[in-house]
Amino acid sequence: MALKILNIQDEVFCPICLELLTESLSLDCGHSFCEACITANTKEAEIRPEGENSCPVCGVRYSLENLWPNQHLANIVEKIRKVQLSPEEELKRDLCVRHEEKLLLFCKEDRKIICWLCERSQEHHGHHTFLVEEVVKECQEKLQAALERLKTEQQKVEKLEADIREERTSWKKQMQTERQSIQAQFKKLKDILEYEELRELQNLENEEKAVLGSLAEAEDELAQHSQLLTDLISDLEHQLQGSTMDMLQDVNHLMERSRVLSLKKPKTFLKGQRNTFRALDLKEIIQAFKKAHVIPH
Known part of the structure; x- marks a missing residue:
């Protein structure tokens, strides 16, 4: 063997x-x-x-x-x-x-x-x-x-591996920190925009109520004035067609009524004088974002 x-x-x-x-x-x-x-x-x-x-x-x-x-x-x-x-x-x-x-x-x-x-x-x-x-x-x-x-060589490789792991961990932490910062900043921006939106809508609603209320009052005043004019015109026509004696007796009273009954121009609101600069500012901001980034219309 x-x-x-x-x-x-x-x-x-x-x-x-x-x-x-x-x-x-x-x-x-x-x-x-x-x-x-x-x-x-x-x-x-x-x-x-x-x-x-x-x-x-x-x-x-x-x-x-x-x-x-x-x-x-x-x-x-x-x-x-x-x-x-x-x-x-x-x-x-x-x-x-x-x-x-x-x-x-x-x-x-x-x-x-x-x-x-x-x-x-x-x-x-x-x-x-x-x-x-x-x-x-x-x-x-x-x-x-x-x-x-x-x-x-093995020690060098192990050292490089450790360095890469450390760098990888560092990058992950940095990216997470930046991600949280971006999210926080945009949350603040969203909160501000939401607040401004509500405030602007409330202002618009208040303005709408005020303008429409004033226009309604003006419309009522014009309706009353129109009725007075109608009544006075009817009285004047009646006097012109009536007796001479009645006309001479009532002429001063009718003239006083016609003089007092003058048209008061109602209050109006010109659209061009409204404060629309806030919406224009928002449009400018959105336009600037569209130029800097590709975002949907």
């Missing part, structure tokens, strides 16, 4: 952190990595001048869309984690499967751990090899640097 597991170590170990795969993601080229490792590698590649992502093992270019969860490998890794190796098997775990030598070197070109005999083989001829400890330290430093950079 342990031997079979050791034979597939190239597949179940992450070439970046050199540990068993965690949340494994695979590329189209067939190489698999821990999700955290390949994500960090991708983000690190984005800030490089060339800005391209390439497989850490074979160098084939890829994009984030090419990453896919490898459930088959995940199942194998899970089974391996459950296997309890004996001390002897644990020792063999760090040995080269081919040469049974300690895996102490890391091949940069093949991105894999090898032994000193592998280094001297034709397969790795001319490749750049380094001690695993050095590579691990370098990888840890890179990951730590990436981690710190990402945490700093």
